[in-house]
Amino acid sequence: MFRTALRNVLAHKGRLLMTVLAVMLGVAFVSGTLVFTSTVSEAFQKSSEKGYSHVDVAVEPGDGKDAKDAAPGPPPNLTQQTLDKAEKLPGAASATGVVSGFTAVADKNGDLVGDGWGTRGANHYAGPDGTDPRYPMRDGRAPQKRGEIALDARTAERTGYRVGDTARMSVSGPVREETVVGVFTTDDGNVAAGGTLVLFDNATAQQLFAKPGEYTEIQLKAAAGTSQQELKKQAAGILPERAEAVTGQKLADEQSKMIEEQMSGMQTTMLAFAGISLFVGVFIIANTFTMLVAQRTRELALLRAVGASRRQVTRSVLVEAVSVGLVAAVAGLGAGVGIAVGLRALVGRLGAMPDGPLIVTPTTGAAALVVGVLVTVLAAWLPARRAAKIPPVAAMGSVHAPATTRSLVLRNTLGALLAGGGAALVLYATGMDDGKAPMGAGAALLLVGVFVLTPLLSRPLIAAAAPVLRLFKVSGRLARQNAVRNPRRTAATASALMIGLTLITGLTVVAGGVQQAIGKMAADSLKADYQVSMANFSPLSPDVEKKLSALDEVEASSPLRNSASRIDGETEYLTGVDGASIDQLLTLDFTQGSWAGVADGDKVVVDTTTARQHDWKIGSDFRVTYADGERGTLTVSGLYESNQLVRGIMLDTGTLTPHMAKVTDMQVMVKTQDGASAQVKDALEKALGNNPAVLVQDQQDISEDIAKMISLLLNILYGLLAMAVVVAVLGVVNTLAMSVFERGQEIGMLRAIGLDRRGVKRMVRLESLVISLFGGVLGIGLGVFLGWAVGELIAAAGLTTYALVLPWDRLAVFLGLAALVGVLAALWPARRAARLNMLAAIKTE
Template structure:
């Protein structure tokens, strides 16, 4: 039986090629993802180790949670640095201070957009005359005074800046003009990932990112023979309040873990789409083995007649699947390595990752091989089992053993139950808010599988609906329709491969359209302001920006959104400081009780209804408040409003919180102009702010387009990933048609003999392919719309109340056209092969 199985594999190499390609593509995606993510993780890990090579112990403040626009880091003093430098076993102590610093390129655009854009100090020792070993100068000299900076070598190369050039940059809003005095090299992981690092002299960096004479971190280098653990123990004796000592090894490990954690989402997404491709591939593999087994029914029956048991027949087919899976798995692993190498080269050329070798872990090879084998064997198990159950006498009497009525009834019953359970679970999940994600995912999977099981039943009425169109093609159209429903199971398996891909594509498009419309409505409903002003990467914005805007003749009202920490009722809360006298002109919030009245006095607050409900507050509630500097006060709830993703939380007049803040910074500034939002006004405001690349001046349309751009980028990435499933589906259609042509050789020869010409044969095969593909497309788009609606209900319950269902008719028409194109392209080779059959040889063949 083993020899028979191996002989069958080698005897049907062409027939199994498409099956191997389907498995190969899925395995390549899996192995490529694993190799690529391992390579990136290892590269960043090595980069982290290099970056902390000169740090044996770091003294730093413990960070707490802070809202956007606020920092809880309390800088370390010069005195602590001097104490650390005198510790036994310390070779050197370096004061570190850093923060956001946006650099403009020669075209005025932000450099490192989307990556880390950092500024730091060049620590030249206590006397300011030494060198900083962290940043060796490649060209020029280190910054020694205000107005001087040094750039990392990669940024200098990308921007074309050289020593002596003048650059424009920003730290927290206002534009600064600095002179480049030096270019340095660094092993900083964020720089290797495409970010920028700008160095200031120590005093300037302290003034910008902390306070004069204070640091955010102190790095210690140990004397030879002193371990990091021993030095950490000594450093702990001089720690100020709320500070900690951490070894360099732990810092490198933590950074490496953070990188792995940030990449886990990408890795999971890529593996999910690889799984989808493999799932689609299962249909093709099962279809292929079903047809191969059907073509060898007499052969298998003969084996049974001469003594082979059912188990041996099943095992024979599974051995074929194992061989195919093993070969496809190894080939897929090799293709995956190529994919990973290509991705690394592309991202490396973009400067978005450090250099490093391609990492191929033994577990990746094992996973690729196992995936190929397990998927293929599982897909072949049902056809093998079905073949073994056919009685030898029945098998010898007919080439095809039709499915029994009982088996079809059982299949339809199971499909109906799965579909009903899945649909019910999805509908229940839409009412469960955020807790409904798991049940909805399970329900969607059950419904998708249920529809797949029911597809043979659905194929007849849906394909029959195409009969009026097919009649236009006369006998070729009639034959194509009959051939499409002749074997419902085969048609179902072929169409389902395309159905899965289009279900996901359509569902994602529907969700994206609804989110986009929801964001548009939220912006228009909650904002009266013509413009919002913020930093490009949403870091804290200098209060000077709001003052500058308020002085403009074109501005009629402004208000900051300024976060401040306070304690209310023993709990830490974050107050948002606003201009109490103008905020009502800049926002359009829906109050459920009370209103803006009295907010400008600094004694009242307005609170979103969710926070108020959780805290048990209502209009008139008096709250005892302890501000950031320890000062105490009392605030009264003056209004409750419906919060949204743009404006929510506790709003208070900025006069009440600003005097108590150690660092005053805004999240953003709202502004209303005389002439409304126009291109000329926007250009004027940007000029008044110094054409600063680090500052975004956005109207409602810009906010919406920014969200739309992000959504479109994500959608395009997802479309690209799902294209793998569509490619696999194309292979499935080709595979099915090619084998169908082989099976119907006698029939095609007879049609040719009674007068159907080659063009009619080609048209028949193409129309059959088109009908099957459109059948899968209609099912996929229908399911996608349902899942998109259900996910939208879940999103609405989770907080985006403005979400509304948007049916992208244009894109759905495009997806249906894509399904039709798949059918046309997939039929090219099988149709040509059918037309070229020798009619006499085909009729004569058994």
Template sequence: MFRTALRNVLAHKARLLMTVLAVMLGVAFVSGTLVFTSTVSDAFRASSQKGYDNVDVAIQPRSSDSRTGAPGAAPALDQKLLDKAAHVPGAASATGSVSGFTAIADKKGQLIGNGFSTRGGNYFAGKDGKDARYPMRSGAAPEGPHEFALDAHTAAKAGYKVGDTVRISVDGPVREQKLTGVFTTDDGTVAAGGSLALFDTPTAQKLFAAPGTFSEIDVRATAGTSQTALKSAVEKVLPKDGAEATTGKKLAADQAENIAESTNGMRTALLAFAGIALFVGIFIIANTFTMLVAQRTKELALLRAVGASRRQVTRSVLLEAFLVGAVAAVTGLAAGIGIGAGLRALMSSTGATVPDGPLVVSPSTVLAALLVGIVVTVLAAWLPGRRAAKIPPVAAMSSVHAAATTKSLVVRNTVGALFAGAGVAGVLVATGMSDGKAVMGGGAVLLLIGVFVLTPLLSRPLIALAAPVLRAFGISGTLARQNAVRNPRRTAATASALMVGLTLITGLTVIAGSVQQGIDKMATASLKADYVVSMATHTPLSPDVAKKLGSLDEVTAVSPLRNSPSRIGTAPQYLTGVNGKDFGKLTRLDFTKGALGDLRGGRTVVDDITAAKQGWHPGSRLPVTFEDGKKGTLTVSGVYRGNQMIHGILLDNATLAPHQKQLTDLQVMVKTKHGATDATKDTLVKALGKNPAISVSDKKDVTDGIAKMINLLLNMLYGLLAMAVIVAVLGVINTLAMSVFERSQEIGMLRAIGLDRRGIKRMVRLESLVISLFGGVLGIGLGVFFGWAAGELIGSSMPTYELVLPWGRMGVFLGLAALVGVLAALWPARRAARLNMLAAIKAE
């Protein structure tokens, strides 16, 4: 039986090629995802470990206090503590560090680096005047508020050299600093394309923290002193509250764990799409083996007649599947390694922060690829193998095996209807729940399974709708329609592969378009401001920006938004400070109770969700403990409908600012005399020094920025889901090729009675087109339903959400389904037309 299985694989190489390709694509996606995430995780882990090479013990603010964001949080680490740490037994040295966002402009004024990887810090000179962390390649360490040093990678990229004057920005205003030194560093973010600027310690403290304070103190151990022993010694000099000591090994391990957690989400998402590709591939594999078994009815029945048992026949089919899966798994693993390397290169080319490091192919990746390829193929072939074993020897007398019984069809349709009904019910119930994600997900899975099972039943009426169009193509069109519904199960399996991909693509497109529409309405409904000014990386903005904008003749109203931790009663709450005088001119809030009024002194307005949760209403007096620990009372004057742009507890900055330790703004809203025009925007940009780190956005820019993120995510998903569509194309090709093979005698007869080669080609192409459009219509219909249902959940937290059906894109998707059908039919149609009619008529 082993020899028989091997002979069958070798005898049907062309027919099994599409199955190998389908499995290979799924395996390549899975292994590529594992290679990519392992490579990125290991690169970040190695980078983080390098960052702690010079750290044996780190003193940091107590994390439990900093997480609450409540007043009285851990105080900053000061020089006194640094001196104590440097003199504990076993300490060789102690280094104080501060860091924060620092934008570096190139010679054209454009931002160097990417987002949060553009960092600044302090050059902490030791007794020898050097900082061991940053060896100077050229020049000298920075001294004074107008000097700085730059990493060698960024300096080379921008063409800067020692002595140049460079424009930088830390919190908004442009600063011009003299470049005094270029240094080398093992910092992983710099290796990945970020930038690092260093200032002398007093300047860095003023920019990133507060004078005389540090964000971390790193202690080096003397030779022979363990990190644990040094940690015990350091803990004795720590203040009772507000600081904690951690070993360098523990910090490196914690960071490695955080990196693993952060990449797990990405890995899960990528593997989900790989699973979709494999899920679609299962239909193709099962379809392939079903048809192979059907074509070998006589052969298998003869094997039974000469003594082969049912178990041996099943084992023979599964052995074929094992061999096909093994070949696909090995080739898929090789392709996956290439995909992993390509994904990393793609991330680096888009400016994402990815440290350097080797490509990682772990044993678990190899094992997963082999298991996925082989197990999926064998499982998909199990049912056809089981059916093959049930072929009675008497079937050897007939060329056609018995069709499915009425009982089996009734059972199939009943099961499908139950699954589909339960799925629809689950999705509809979830739309009315406050948190129905899990229920909706379960309902969606049940509905998909139900539709899969019912697809053979649905194929006849839906394909019949195309009959008037197909009749226009004469006898070829009529034959194409009859062939498409001749074997509903095969047609269903082929169409289902395409349906899965289009369901997801359509659903995601509906959701993305509707969310974008909701955001547009939100910006229009809640903002009167012409512009919103913020840091390009959404880091804190200097209050000087609001002052500068407020001094311009063009500006009629301005309000910075700033957050401050507080405690109302015993519960931690964030307060949002605004310019009470101008806030009403810049926003259009929908008040459910009370009104904005004169937002000054102790008056405050609260969003409806917070008010309902706390039981507040106009007139409620709120006992508040501010950031500096001082107490006061706020009076609620109104409750408004919050949204993603404006929400929380709002009060006047004049009330809030005296209690803040450091004044920074999240953004600044601006109203101008002539509204949002190009000339006005240029005026604001010039007034802010043409700063590359500052974004001046009108309402359209705000919504376009969000749309850009949505479209970027959507395009990534389209690329990933294209894998499922490619697999579906292979499925259609596979089905048509086998259909042509088993209908060789029929096609030969058609040719003999006068149907020319062009007519044969047209018949096969139209059959492929009808099957593909059938899958496309089902997929788009399900996608719209799922998009609507998911929108009902989103709408509960976004009042401006509105269902938008992207008719244009759905037309493109349907056209894509048609294109799949046309392309998939090229080879089978050509093969059918080239059949020798006499040989085909004589074929068994």
């Protein structure tokens, strides 16, 4: 039986090719994901270890969580006095003061370079010999005074700056023009990840990122014979209040752990889509083995007649599945490594990955083999079980018993129960505050239920296409009859496409609703014509608001200024606004009270959620501890409904600003005399020095930004789901090819009685088109329903402006995509059917 099974694999290798390809694609996705994420994770971890190779102990301002009486604001920076003490520790060979912060760099074309929070500036801390061992200079020298900078080598290459050039940059808003005096090399992980690093002289860096004489960190290098733990104990004796000492090894381990968690999230997402592709592949495998078993009915019956047991017949089919799975797994592993190499090269060209070897772990190889073999065997088990139940006498005459009425009733009943239960669970979840878990379970049940019911649904839905198919005369009628001849086969083929289109449609519906909701929320909440912020939404200098308010075009302006505070023993963030002009810039849905009195200094407006937590009402007084530790009393003058853009406690900047150690704004709102226009926007940008690090956005710009982010996310998801669609195409090709083989005698008879080759091709193509559109209609319908249900959850979670948006243009594209799948999938099977020799086909048994 084992030899027979292997012979069958070799005899039917052409028929099994599409199955191998389907499994191989899924395995390639899995193994490629594992190899790529392992490679990236290892490269970043090695880079982070190099970045901390010069640090044995770091002294940092602590978070102060354990200090109950500490001020709620950020901990104070480290002073020069602490650095002097650190240098005198007996176990310290050297001590380096570090100060750093966000710094945006523009290239020679005025475009920003770097990668968000990875765009940093820091100090060059010159040692006794005038050098900083962290940043060895490749060209030029280190910055020594205001107006001089040094760039890391990667940034210099990307921007084209050389020693002597003038670079434009921004730290917190105002444009700075600095002279490049040096280019250095570094193992900094942020630079390796695509960020930028700019070095200033020590005094300038302190003015930009802290205060004169202050540092954000002190790094200690241990003397010979002193361990990191010993040096940490010594450093504990000089720690100021709320500061802490951490070993370099711990810092490296924490960064490695953070990188691993980030990679884990990406890996989980990619593996989820690989799982979807494999799940779709299950339908193809099951379909293939079902058809193979049906075609070998007489052969299997003969084996039963000469003494083979049911178990042996089942095992022979499963041996074929194992053989197919092994071939697909090995090929998939090789293809996965190739995918990982390609991704690594692509990411490397973008300058966002440190150098490192390709990592192919034994776990990856084992996972590929297990996934490939296990998926194939599980999908082939049911056809194998059916093969063993073939009655030998009936099968000798090639009469394989069709599905009984009882089995069909049982299948349809089970499908109706699953689909009904899933739909009910989805509807129930839409009314819950946190219905994600029941929503997911209901969606899964619904999909399974519809799959089980698909044979029942195929006849009426495909019958609906009959009027169109009649236009193609004989070919059209034959195509319709062939599509419903074997409902289970049609269902399995269409379901593969249905799953992919369900996910794609659902994501598109949700994304469209979210985009419109956020745009509407911005329009309803903002009276301001413009919103000004840093490109990466880091803190903005208060000088920006001062420059804008001084313009003739500006009618009103207000900063949004955040600071931590402690209220009733809990940390709450206060938002400072210009109490006199905020009513002209922001629209709040007040349930009680108004902005009146906020400009006086001791009044606040609070969102209703926060007010309920503290049991506040209009006129309630409460005690607050500001960021600097000082205490005050505030009075509630207004309660408003929060949304995703506006929430929290808002008060006048005149009250909040004196308690902030460093005054910064998150954004500035601006209302102009003539409203938003291209000329006014140009005037605002010109006033800020045409700074590429600062965004000046009107409401349309905000909506377009949201649309771009959502479109980017959707395109990534479409790319990942494309694998499932490709697998579905292979399924349609496989089904049609094997169906053509199975109906060879019938096609020969049709040719003999007058159907020409063109008619045969048209028949196969129309059959493929009908099956694909059937899957497409089911997928789009389910996707719209699940997209609506997820939208209801989003609205319940706080996005109250969410409403169902049906993107008819994209839905039409998806239906067209389903039709295209049918047309392309039929090319080879149709050509093969048309080329059958009619006399040889008629004689085929």
